[in-house]
Amino acid sequence: MQQLLTTEQMRAADQHTIRREQITENDLIDRAAGAFVSLFAVEYPDRNLAIDIYCGPGNNGADGLVIAGLLQQMDYQRLIIHLCDFDGKAQPAFLVKLEWVRKKKLTIRSLGVVSDFEAFPNGIIIEALFGSGLNKPLAREWAELIALINQSGAHIVSVDIPAGLPSEGVINPDWPVVEAELVISFQRPKINFFFPESATAINGFIIADIELDEGFIQQQDGVFHLVTENDIKQIIKPRKRFSHKGTYGHALVIAGHEDTMGAALLASSACLYAGAGLTTAAIPSSGLTALNTALPEVMYVPSLRLSDKASLQSYSAIGAGPGLGKSTETLNKVSLLLDAGKPLLLDADALNCLAQEKTLLEQIPAGTILTPHMKEFDNLFGKHESWWERIETARDWTKRKQFVIVLKNQYTFTINEQGKVFINPTGNPAMAQGGMGDVLSGIILALLAQGYHPAQAAITGCYIHGKSADKLARCQATIRASELAAGIPQILYELTK
Ligand SMILES: NC(=O)C1=CN([C@@H]2O[C@H](COP(=O)(O)OP(=O)(O)OC[C@H]3O[C@@H](n4cnc5c(N)ncnc54)[C@H](O)[C@@H]3O)[C@@H](O)[C@H]2O)[C@@H](O)CC1
Numbered sequence: 001m002q003q004l005l006t007t008e009q010m011r012a013a014d015q016h017t018i019r020r021e022q023i024t025e026n027d028l029i030d031r032a033a034g035a036f037v038s039l040f041a042v043e044y045p046d047r048n049l050a051i052d053i054y055c056g057p058g059n060n061g062a063d064g065l066v067i068a069g070l071l072q073q074m075d076y077q078r079l080i081i082h083l084c085d086f087d088g089k090a091q092p093a094f095l096v097k098l099e100w101v102r103k104k105k106l107t108i109r110s111l112g113v114v115s116d117f118e119a120f121p122n123g124i125i126i127e128a129l130f131g132s133g134l135n136k137p138l139a140r141e142w143a144e145l146i147a148l149i150n151q152s153g154a155h156i157v158s159v160d161i162p163a164g165l166p167s168e169g170v171i172n173p174d175w176p177v178v179e180a181e182l183v184i185s186f187q188r189p190k191i192n193f194f195f196p197e198s199a200t201a202i203n204g205f206i207i208a209d210i211e212l213d214e215g216f217i218q219q220q221d222g223v224f225h226l227v228t229e230n231d232i233k234q235i236i237k238p239r240k241r242f243s244h245k246g247t248y249g250h251a252l253v254i255a256g257h258e259d260t261m262g263a264a265l266l267a268s269s270a271c272l273y274a275g276a277g278l279t280t281a282a283i284p285s286s287g288l289t290a291l292n293t294a295l296p297e298v299m300y301v302p303s304l305r306l307s308d309k310a311s312l313q314s315y316s317a318i319g320a321g322p323g324l325g326k327s328t329e330t331l332n333k334v335s336l337l338l339d340a341g342k343p344l345l346l347d348a349d350a351l352n353c354l355a356q357e358k359t360l361l362e363q364i365p366a367g368t369i370l371t372p373h374m375k376e377f378d379n380l381f382g383k384h385e386s387w388w389e390r391i392e393t394a395r396d397w398t399k400r401k402q403f404v405i406v407l408k409n410q411y412t413f414t415i416n417e418q419g420k421v422f423i424n425p426t427g428n429p430a431m432a433q434g435g436m437g438d439v440l441s442g443i444i445l446a447l448l449a450q451g452y453h454p455a456q457a458a459i460t461g462c463y464i465h466g467k468s469a470d471k472l473a474r475c476q477a478t479i480r481a482s483e484l485a486a487g488i489p490q491i492l493y494e495l496t497k
């Protein structure tokens with residue numbers, strides 16, 4: 001997993017690197033600027049582009065100054081530096097780099113008043129006003145300048161992080177923030193890049209490697225981790241020689257209602273494709289013909305027959321919720337499952353019923369996986385004003401009750417029993433269609449049935465789900481949940497070969 005760092009941890013990594021390599025802060029700024037321009041030149045190769053570089057008073061501004069000098073060395077012809085220091089707080093590193101850049105034949109303007117703002121029409125603004133040193137919302141001249149930058153019509157490229165966006169913590173959508181087309185960030189994405197409230201500030205980001213000590217970074221005791229394909233390859237076990245259907249577990253999918261039988265079919269098919277040895281669907285009898293036609297490999301049990309603990313004993317893992325409907329019957333079934341002593345996944349209406357009977361939350365057994373989207377999460381655990389607070393609540397619950405929460409979103413967060421957060425990098429907007437969640441629960445259930453640890457099943461399931469969608473999205477704009485499910489075996493093949 002890639003450890004994501006808070007600003008404080010990133011500063012510690014800077015200091016560690018400075019000590020270990022016996023370099024100075026100024027050297028690190030040069031390195032950061034060098035890494036920035038290498039990526040910038042790939043994204044914007046035209047040397048005749050008009051580029052305005054807006055520099056603030058701290059190290060972020062110092063980066064901007066060196067970036068300007070390096071772009072000049074790379075033959076970018078139309079560069080103008082704008083110095084912005086409304087508060088008269090220029091930092092030492094900034095002053096050193098200013099002296100350096102003044103020796104070059106570059107146009108340098110001081111922005112005394114905001115109304116002097118100018119930018120090349122259709123040009124590029126490299127925004128280096130504030131980076132991770134932001135310590136309060138931007139106000140007065142800064143807020144006005146940001147509004148002008150955003151309205152300029154220029155392509156905005158931010159250095160490290162858009163000015164005004166905090167690196168971690170609550171993002172208040174009312175705070176002024178630069179709206180960057182691209183952010184070139186150093187070493188690691190900031191934690192807040194993965195929260196939906198950053199959407200206004202960030203259209204896309206790429207990471208510039210500034211060669212901080214990776215060993216030190218990975219040793220930090222961080223909460224947030226970005227999942228990588230390598231991690232997933234290490235978790236997934238290839239199918240064994242001499243194995244048989246009994247080796248891969250028996251999954252029970254409790255899902256579907258007369259009007260929502262598709263949810264049960266989607267979850268069951270994903271469970272099959274993700275490799276459960278046996279899959280049984282507990283659905284209303286009205287769905288039997290559809291089940292036999294669409295998924296002949298899946299067995300059937302009338303949901304009414306699952307009436308006591310003994311009736312659940314033959315299953316290796318149970319997933320309940322997709323399309324079940326909010327009813328007393330569903331609530332009774334969920335109560336029974338909480339006491340079944342089996343690896344358990346609760347989704348959709350199973351969660352909606354728990355939300356109506358909150359005392360049951362305390363009875364959720366350790367190791368259970370809950371897969372809510374934002375609305376289901378808030379129904380269960382209370383309304384939240386920000387995603388940061390939502391994650392804090394999820395961490396409190398998982399640590400206290402030892403269950404796992406999969407909070408679904410563009411970047412789905414899996415929160416494990418220790419309160420660690422694992423951010424899923426796969427997936428895309430072509431997935432924004434009904435039925436996707438049903439497929440996700442089917443995949444995770446299949447992994448649970450195969451004996452994967454709950455948090456690993458959740459992390460791996462999210463990755464496979466998004467990766468199957470990413471493959472389809474290479475040549476199609478929208479994806480049906482059933483297509484995504486059918487793509488799972490190929491993804492598993494790629495991840496295990
Ligand atoms: N490891 C890394 O990530 C590295 C980061 N570097 C750069 O250093 C930046 C951080 O530099 P700094 O810590 O100097 O911070 P910034 O350059 O982000 O800003 C610091 C200055 O802004 C002031 N300030 C903060 N919030 C303000 C507000 N709302 N209104 C007015 N003034 C405000 C502070 O008092 C301080 O004077 C990073 O974003 C990055 O660009 C690189 O230069 C070196 C390595």
Ligand SMILES: Nc1ncnc2c1ncn2[C@@H]1O[C@H](COP(=O)(O)OP(=O)(O)O)[C@@H](O)[C@H]1O
Pocket residue numbers: 348373408409410411412426427428429430431432433434435436437438439440465
């Ligand atoms: N824009 C997107 N980017 C990445 N993943 C997405 C996107 N839109 C939806 N998804 C994924 O699709 C699934 C939707 O789940 P859910 O809201 O429960 O859907 P449903 O109830 O319709 O099955 C989640 O796993 C979510 O992460």
